[in-house]
Amino acid sequence: MNTCFCKFPLAAALLAAASLAQAAGPLQLTEHPRNPQPMRWDTSKPIQVYTDIGPLTYRDDGSVFLSNAQADKITAFALKQWSDVPTSTWKAVTDPARFKKFSQVAGVGVDVKDGDTAKRVYGQPLEGGIYVIYDQNGQVIEEYFGVPKDQVLGIAFAEIAEDRDGDGYPETIVKATAVMNGYVVPHEPVPADQPWMPPPDVDGKRIAGVFTHEFGHAINLSHSQVNGTMAYFSHPGYYEAYPGVPGCVPALHSWRDEDPSAKKIDPKYIETMFPFIDPTFPDANGRNAGYEQSTVDRSDDMAGISDLYPSATYAKTRGSIAGTLFLKDGRTPYGGINIVARNIADPLGDAISAMSGDKTQGLVGPDGRFRINNLKPGQKYLLYLEEIVAGGYPTTPTALVSEAEYWNSNEQSNAANDRACSTSAITAEAGVTKTANFYFNGYKDGVQYTPVVYGFLGSMSKDGERAAGWIDNKPFVWDAKNGVTWAPDGVVGVNTSITRDGRKLIVQADLDGRVIGADWEGLPMKTNSATIWDTRTGGLTDLGSLNRDRCGGSSQIGYSSSYGWALDSTGRTAVGTAYVDRNGDGSCEGGWSGDSTIGGEIIPFIWTAGRGMRALSLEGIDLTTEPWHRAHAVSADGRVVLGNSNFMKAYAWIDEGRPVDLYKAVGAVDGYAMTPDAGRVALNTEKDGVVFWNANKGSKSSAFTKFKQMQWCVDMPLLGLDISCETEGAAAIQQQFGPIPVQVADISDDGKVMIGSAGLWFSGLRGVMWLEDIGWIQLADFFRTQGVAEAYRYGLDGPGSMNAAGNEIVGGIPGYPMSWYVDLKKAFVCKHGNSTEVSFPAEFVDEVKRGARMGRCEHLRIAAR
Known part of the structure; x- marks a missing residue:
């Protein structure tokens, strides 16, 4: 008989609500290349349960807080929730007296409380059933799984499966494991001077939600998103979640929100398999999400387990909706979007979801199919699309590349004819599957x-075929025909300016491996410098520095002796920031660190092929009041360079001459975009908004052109700082703030x-x-x-x-x-x-x-x- 040890799925971790969610579909599928199926337990008899021999958690003084007997009682309660779903055949042993203890299992025999003892359970065949670890101090979570004990409340998954149908792909779960993190259980009385601390969970009723959720994963249920986003993430003015399509129904907010005017959801509606939970604080009415999520009484959770382990009457007595989500072309299926059905008569209490493609999880190519079961016959349901908000899933969540919308009988991609708020109710019929395909709106x-x-x-070639970007400090090029090409190993950067032909990028690299000292941990500290990456040949050209790599500035990409910002049309000219040690103290960041008596250590540079790097002039600038400068844009022919000082004043250099003070000339604070000949340079000014500068005319007044700007309260509201257009009035806002500032990114x-x-x-x-x-x-x-x-x-x-x-x-x-x-x-x-x-x-x-x-x-x- 073929046996497999299943992989650890990301979706198995339940996250604390303080960290940053499909009815819960299957968590793990078989590896059949053409027909993957959900893994399932053999339900011909109740699943045996094995529990740890130590307590769930301790008090700070070392005494037991929740004993082993109390932990077993919570385990029995949580398993009974799943075992009592009437439309499911899945049952587990729920009498604590019939649990087998780890001390009775050959090969375990100890209290599992750290990474080493956890190895006696994880990865071992042992006896069939569910193994429940009480992790008193969070050491198993941290030492075995390598995740923070204060952020993950529990981890569970089906660990071993066997091939019993003879197709060569194990499908029958024979062993599952669940670790419950005792470290997160509130266990101390609330101190008088710290009334914000959570009260002790004396009977474990709040942590019970973690148990029930984790056993859902052991059953092979994935996460689910129905009401949880409203309960945990929705707050007025921050992020708002809706029991339907935004703009069609009002938002509902977290029961914990302090705004008395906010319309709040009752925590009793949170689905058990939502990937976040708060087992710490009850609200003012004594309600707690940990307790509410410990019971399996929501339609979505009951659909999840019944879909996997249906009773003989389940399909005959419930209605279903099935369909496919397509892109606007009407042909291409699209997976990873949450689809929710809500009962019009009970939209929070009777809501069930499915994720498009959740039954194949991307294993057989694009799949937009979905199926929602467990609908009550005779009830009318509205169906709509939404994105997954947060959490881990076996089916990769995707962006809603259209608008959220309700399904209606005239469903189509034409956005004018298929309005987002247009609905058609679907009446559920026992034993009948109604069809409802979705088409993303778009032309x-x-x-x-x-x-x-x-x-x-952030930067596009002028033929529109290529663009440069970055993620996690790693540069790449996107090509309209060939997709993404990553920069070579060791290359970093976030100011990925690309040449007009899309061939070269400005990046950062350490090509000489020079060590210039040690960081605060005593580790060798290397310095990178401005570099040009030729994406056609893969070649890297080090632009060097003005200090022989002896010092530099630190940023998110590391320590840089020079920092590149922009390239001209061919990559033969580059500009950026250079670091020099003017006073010989070994540091190149004088003025930036607050010492205004040291200026001119962070300076603008220009580099050209053949001549190398040199400093741009700072003649006439008081470096004690403007201690650092940079160059961040260059014209196509390399003649005109734009930059600023201290994020406050804009400067330009023409043919490497004296700096042109654009702040003095027109109040410009910065400018990045210009036409190839610099005949139109878009400057962002303090009082006049965007102003055009013709760099070919110097700095005389006729070189600048003003034009109509956007106005606060007319073109855009002003919010924040306890002021608004409504409270202050448009005239006062305009007088105080001037026109709406625009950071111009590019110009034709x-x-x-x-x-x-x-x-x-x-x-x-x-x-x-x-x-x-x-x-x-x-x-x-x-x-x-x-x-x-x-x-x-x-x-x-x-x-x-x-x-x-x-x-x-x-x-x-x-x-x-x-x-x-x-x-x-x-x-x-x-x-x-x-x-x-x-x-x-x-x-x-x-x-x-x-x-x-x-x-x-x-x-x-x-x-x-």
């Missing part, structure tokens, strides 16, 4: 919005299109686009009126770069490692009541100037409503 013409890579894309070659992020960090950033003769447009508004449903949820608030023509963009969301490619070559205007596709940007702008409205007529009408 095949007009603006195309495509997710391309998990990472941050003709200077007629710009993209960037508008706003302030504390008030939120929004992606914007500027079109000559039209002005500023919020990208979210542009995408919505164009009917780009894929952008409704993720609206490109962090646009990174564009092609030469200004009709291809890459970017993402500030701080979120996901990037999109936007094809703007065609867009729609509403002309004489008809949606008309035109070329972008020239024809689009001309039509709007002649009176057409921006967008599809259908979506302009939707927006008006």
